[in-house]
Structures are given as C-alpha cells and as structure tokens.
Amino acid sequence: MTLQAENISKRYFRKTGAANYFYAVQPVSLTLEPGTVTVLMGRSGSGKTTLLHMLAGLLPPTEGQVRLGDRLLYTLGDAALSRLRNERLGVIPQGRSAVDTLTVLENVLLPGQLYGRAADAGEAQAWLDALGIGALRDARPGELSGGELRRMAIARALSQHPDVILADEPTGDLDDENTALALSALRGAAHDHGQAVFLVTHEADALRYADRAFRMDAGRMAEA
Amino acid sequence: MSIFSLSRKNLTRKPGRAAVLTLLIAFLSLAVFGGSVVVLSLRQGLASLEARLGADIIVVPSSAQSKVSFQNMFLQGTTGAFYMDVSSLDRALEVEGVEKAAPQTFLASLKADCCSIKIQVIGIDPAADFTVQPWIARSYSRELGDMDVAVGCKVEAEVGEIIRIYDQRCKVVARLEATGTGLDTAVYCNMDTMRALLAAAEEKGISHKITSDSEDSISAIYIKVQDGYDIDAVNSRLNGHIRKATAVRTRSMITGVSDSLAGISRTVTLLIAAVWALAFIILLLAFVLIIRERTREFAVLRLLGTSRRMLGRMVLLESALCSLLGGVIGIGVAALAVFPFSTLIETSLNLPYLRPALGVILLLAAGTLALAVIIGALASAGAAWRLSRVDPGTALREEN
Numbered sequence: 170m171t172l173q174a175e176n177i178s179k180r181y182f183r184k185t186g187a188a189n190y191f192y193a194v195q196p197v198s199l200t201l202e203p204g205t206v207t208v209l210m211g212r213s214g215s216g217k218t219t220l221l222h223m224l225a226g227l228l229p230p231t232e233g234q235v236r237l238g239d240r241l242l243y244t245l246g247d248a249a250l251s252r253l254r255n256e257r258l259g260v261i262p263q264g265r266s267a268v269d270t271l272t273v274l275e276n277v278l279l280p281g282q283l284y285g286r287a288a289d290a291g292e293a294q295a296w297l298d299a300l301g302i303g304a305l306r307d308a309r310p311g312e313l314s315g316g317e318l319r320r321m322a323i324a325r326a327l328s329q330h331p332d333v334i335l336a337d338e339p340t341g342d343l344d345d346e347n348t349a350l351a352l353s354a355l356r357g358a359a360h361d362h363g364q365a366v367f368l369v370t371h372e373a374d375a376l377r378y379a380d381r382a383f384r385m386d387a388g389r390m391a392e393a
Numbered sequence: 394m395s396i397f398s399l400s401r402k403n404l405t406r407k408p409g410r411a412a413v414l415t416l417l418i419a420f421l422s423l424a425v426f427g428g429s430v431v432v433l434s435l436r437q438g439l440a441s442l443e444a445r446l447g448a449d450i451i452v453v454p455s456s457a458q459s460k461v462s463f464q465n466m467f468l469q470g471t472t473g474a475f476y477m478d479v480s481s482l483d484r485a486l487e488v489e490g491v492e493k494a495a496p497q498t499f500l501a502s503l504k505a506d507c508c509s510i511k512i513q514v515i516g517i518d519p520a521a522d523f524t525v526q527p528w529i530a531r532s533y534s535r536e537l538g539d540m541d542v543a544v545g546c547k548v549e550a551e552v553g554e555i556i557r558i559y560d561q562r563c564k565v566v567a568r569l570e571a572t573g574t575g576l577d578t579a580v581y582c583n584m585d586t587m588r589a590l591l592a593a594a595e596e597k598g599i600s601h602k603i604t605s606d607s608e609d610s611i612s613a614i615y616i617k618v619q620d621g622y623d624i625d626a627v628n629s630r631l632n633g634h635i636r637k638a639t640a641v642r643t644r645s646m647i648t649g650v651s652d653s654l655a656g657i658s659r660t661v662t663l664l665i666a667a668v669w670a671l672a673f674i675i676l677l678l679a680f681v682l683i684i685r686e687r688t689r690e691f692a693v694l695r696l697l698g699t700s701r702r703m704l705g706r707m708v709l710l711e712s713a714l715c716s717l718l719g720g721v722i723g724i725g726v727a728a729l730a731v732f733p734f735s736t737l738i739e740t741s742l743n744l745p746y747l748r749p750a751l752g753v754i755l756l757l758a759a760g761t762l763a764l765a766v767i768i769g770a771l772a773s774a775g776a777a778w779r780l781s782r783v784d785p786g787t788a789l790r791e792e793n
C-alpha cells in the first residue's frame with residue numbers, strides 16, 4: 170500500500186524575528202512506494218522527526234493530507250487511526266521506545282497482541298537473532314544498552330508486517346557491523362517483502378541502501 | 394497481550410509504584426471503615442440504652458438522687474443500692490397521667506461464684522414490667538419462675554447452669570442479647586426470688602430495709618406516661634406526690650450521653666473527612682507524578698496502535714486493582730483494630746457501645762470498597778484524560 174503525503178506542513182508557535190511562528194516542516198509532498206527504501210538526511214533540528222511523525226499518523230499536520238491507500242489518516246477517528254497504525258504502520262521512533270515492564274520478547278510481540286492476533290514468537294525470535302540480540306529475549310529493557318534497544322525496536326517493527334516502516338535514526342547508537350545488519354534487514358523488508366521503508370538517518374552509508382534520497386534543510390525538503 | 398495482562402504486568406513488575414497507591418488507598422479505607430464502625434457502634438449503643446430504659450420517667454429514692462450515680466449504673470454497671478418503701482408504687486399509680494408503673498429492686502451482689510466482676514441483681518415484677526421483659530422475650534419465651542435468672546451477656550454463666558448468689562442456688566434460664574451498656578453485667582429475677590436473695594443478704598449483714606415495719610423494699614419505679622399527657626407535668630406531679638423519692642425524666646439522663654455522642658460523632662466525621670481530603674490530594678499528586686513518569690511509555694503504546702480508550706482502560710484497571718487491594722487491606726486492618734478492642738474503646742469513651750449487626754458491617758465494608766475504587770478511578774482518570782489530549786508525536790518528544 171502506498172503512503173502519500175500531499176502538501177503537508179507543520180507550523181509551531183515560537184518567536185522568530187518578526188513572526189511568532191515558524192515552519193518546522195515547509196509544505197511538502199512525498200510518496201512512499203511499496204518495495205522501495207526512501208532515505209531522508211539532514212541537519213539536527215531540520216524537521217525530519219516532525220515529518221516522520223506526521224507520516225506515521227502521530228502528529229496532525231497544520232495543512233495537507235496523509236493518505237494510506239484510499240484512506241485519509243487524519244480524518245479517521247482515534248480508534249480507527251490507532252488500529253490502522255497497529256496493522257499497517259511500523260514505527261521505529263527516535264530514542265528509547267520500550268515498555269519497561271515487558272521483556273524484550275514481549276515488547277516485540279506487543280503490537281501483534283494488542284488487538285488479539287495470535288503471537289508468532291518464533292518469528293519474533295528469528296528477528297532478534299538476525300539483529301544479534303536473540304540471547305536477550307527474556308531481559309528487561311532497563312538492562313539493555315542503547316544500541317540493543319534500537320535493535321529491539323527494529324525487530325518489533327519488522328515483526329509487525331506493516332505496509333510502511335518509518336524509522337527515525339534506527340542506527341543512531343550502532344557500530345558499523347550492526348548498522349549494516351540493521352540496514353540490510355530494513356532493505357530486505359522493502360525488496361523482499363514489498364514494504365515501503367522510510368529511513369531518517371545521519372549515516373552517509375545509508376545512501377547505499379536507498380532507492381530514493383532526500384535532504385532536509387530548515388524544514389524544506391529536496392531530492393538529494 | 395490483552396490490556397488486562399498488560400495492566401497486570403505493569404503492577405507486578407513495578408511493585409513499588411503499585412505499593413504506593415495500594416498503601417494510600419488502604420489508609421483511606423482504614424479511616425472510613427474504622428471510623429464508621431465506631432460511630433455506628435456508639436449510635437447503636439445509645440439506641441439500645443434508650444430502649445432498655447424504655448420508660449418516660451424513673452422514680453428513685455431521694456438518697457439516690459444524684460442522677461450521675463444512676464446514670465453510671467446503666468453505663469458502667471456500677472452497682473447501686475438504694476431502697477424505698479413499696480408503698481411508693483401505689484402512690485405513683487395514683488398520679489394522673491401515669492399509665493404504667495413497674496417496680497424494680499436492685500441488689501449488689503458480692504462476688505458471685507460465677508463471675509469475676511461484681512454483678513447487679515435486678516428483681517422485676519413480671520405482671521407490671523414493660524421494659525425488661527420484651528428484651529428477655531427475645532431469648533426466653535416464658536416468664537421467669539422462682540429462683541430462675543436471666544443473665545446479661547457479660548455474665549459468665551451458661552443456660553442451665555446453677556449459680557450461687559448469697560449462697561442461694563439460682564438457675565440460669567436465659568442469656569440476654571448485648572446492649573452495650575452496664576446492664577450487660579446484670580442478672581434478672583422475679584420479685585419472689587429477689588425477696589429470698591434480700592433475706593439471704595441480710596443474714597450476711599447487708600441491710601436494705603428502709604423502715605423496719607415494711608417487708609418489701611423497691612429501688613426504682615419505671616413509669617410510662619399515658620398518651621396525651623405532658624411528661625414534664627406528670628414528672629413534677631410525681632415529685633410532689635411521693636415522699637422521699639425523686640422522679641427523673643429518662644430523656645434528661647440520656648441527653649448527657651447523646652451530647653457527648655454527638656461530640657464524638659462530629660470529631661470522628663471530621664477526622665474521616667480530613668483523612669479523605671488529604672488522601673485524595675496525595676492520591677491525585679501520586680497519579681500526576683506517575684502519569685508524568687509514564688508519559689513516554691504511554692506515547693510508545695499509542696505509537697504501537699493503542700487507542701485512547703484502551704489506554705484509559707489500562708490506567709483505570711491498574712488503579713482499580715490497587716484500590717481493591719488497598720481497600721481490602723485497610724478494612725482488614727481496621728477490623729483488627731476496632732473489633733478486638735471494643736471493650737477498650739467503650740471504657741475509654743465511657744459511652745454505651747454496641748457493635749452493629751454483621752449485615753450492617755458487611756454493607757459498610759462493601760461501601761468502603763466501592764468508595765476506594767471510585768476515588769482511585771477519579772484520581773487516575775483526571776491524569777489519564779490530560780494525557781490523552783496530547784498528540785502521541787508531541788508526547789514522544791517529551792523527556793526523550
């Protein structure tokens with residue numbers, strides 16, 4: 170399923186010179202096709218996370234629409250949008266994103282179970298193994314390193330079988346070897362499983378995995 | 394993973410957090426339940442005292458005039474020994490407005506062999522009595538025969554047992570229901586039995602006679618005023634008509650009790666309210682802090698597809714489980730504190746104290762539990778509502 174952003178922008182209130190508002194994201198249109206990896210790079214504070222949140226149904230844009238298939242995300246009610254997020258969008262957010270009271274494996278299985286679907290522990294374990302943290306399945310997130318937590322979040326998104334994976338600096342805390350592991354897993358999701366992958370990153374390396382690449386500068390996005 | 398098992402894991406795997414909430418609710422429930430039981434017991438005690446006095450006016454010899462000592466007899470079981478001539482009863486019946494007049498004769502026993510405490514023997518006239526017999530009838534359906542006694546609940550004697558009072562063998566035919574008053578240490582018999590006991594007491598050198606020419610002495614006359622007559626007027630007529638005796642309105646004896654009862658009720662109610670207000674504020678604060686601590690966790694759950702409604706259900710469920718547990722603990726501790734020490738409470742308050750029926754107590758416990766859950770839900774709902782107004786994207790940014 171294709172995720173389409175149509176002229177979305179995000180404006181925040183903040184005193185900047187004459188105006189008391191500014192655009193964290195200038196109006197932008199973007200299409201994430203199934204089976205492709207789209208990479209977005211850019212300086213810190215340029216609006217990458219804000220754009221990703223809008224694409225993920227987590228932050229209503231000031232203007233514009235986000236469309237998944239034939240559904241407009243931000244016209245859905247909370248229950249329908251939540252369910253759609255659960256079934257069709259896999260988000261790997263910036264920073265920690267574990268539920269501390271669950272084990273690593275339980276965290277990975279959580280999205281699948283929220284709406285009562287049967288859990289596939291075998292597949293979850295396979296993703297953890299593939300990302301090199303299979304032995305940590307019964308550990309609690311509080312005991313994990315930053316990089317291990319990132320990989321847990323990647324395994325969680327991949328186990329969700331979403332139509333679209335939105336990853337915000339998924340390799341931020343990773344060494345070169347693990348970065349390669351994570352990026353090729355995400356590329357596999359796109360190329361082998363037909364998912365649309367959107368990747369926000371600072372790694373220049375990531376460009377090698379990209380089908381399309383964009384740069385963001387002060388809220389303005391352009392093809393790189 | 395259902396929301397329920399997620400809630401359960403949140404509680405069991407972060408026990409500190411759950412413990413704080415549980416403890417707070419436990420304190421709240423303890424205050425509410427314990428306080429209510431004490432107040433109810435006092436009310437019950439007063440009602441029972443009123444019922445046991447059961448008369449509008451009591452006439453006692455002037456020698457017993459201080460109504461304090463008379464009141465003490467009922468409240469603490471302090472045995473009284475005061476007598477007047479039996480002719481006073483006829484005099485009382487002559488007074489206009491007196492519907493019924495029932496004599497009672499008191500005898501303070503020495504330590505009877507049955508009892509570790511001094512007991513008060515009270516003789517009643519079954520034909521005239523209208524206050525004691527309805528009470529006896531609840532546990533004994535026949536009239537008291539000669540040398541039969543009905544004992545108060547604090548007298549350690551079983552039905553069928555023979556107890557000796559001044560060496561007279563008396564058969565226990567009934568144990569009376571608790572009243573929470575001094576009457577619980579009393580032993581009731583008919584007037585013939587009382588005569589025998591008085592004679593036996595006299596042999597031991599305890600005199601009860603007022604005048605040497607009279608065979609019978611009585612201690613008090615319980616008066617019921619005819620409908621339509623003013624009790625105060627009848628009271629003063631009695632005072633004028635019977636020599637060497639004082640008529641006292643029972644209401645005036647009880648007002649002292651009900652005044653201090655009202656005072657205590659007020660204090661306890663105030664205390665409960667204070668504990669409540671405090672606990673609610675602390676609870677609210679605790680929830681705000683907890684929710685703030687969990688902002689990111691909730692944002693992650695939202696991101697994974699948890700709806701506002703599901704999240705709300707989760708928070709409510711967690712608070713309900715804590716509240717339920719806390720409520721049970723609080724009620725349990727209150728029960729352990731209040732019930733075994735009821736005698737201590739009774740003597741230290743110096744008021745009639747009667748535990749309410751089990752049904753009432755259970756109802757009170759259920760009410761307290763419901764209250765605990767509602768308060769917990771309110772405190773958590775406020776915080777959860779605030780949280781759900783924020784976009785997950787914005788919440789995710791907080792405290793990154």
Ligand SMILES: Nc1ncnc2c1ncn2[C@@H]1O[C@H](COP(=O)(O)OP(=O)(O)OP(=O)(O)O)[C@@H](O)[C@H]1O
Pocket residue numbers: 181182183193211212213214215216217218219220263787790
């Ligand atoms: N809720 C908000 N209110 C006001 N300003 C905000 C808010 N959220 C983000 N911003 C601002 O929007 C801009 C873009 O933020 P964003 O997090 O999207 O940047 P980013 O490109 O992801 O940066 P980084 O690479 O450091 O993660 C920043 O200047 C930030 O301060």
Ligand SMILES: [Mg+2]
Pocket residue numbers: 217218219263337
């Ligand atoms: Mg960012």
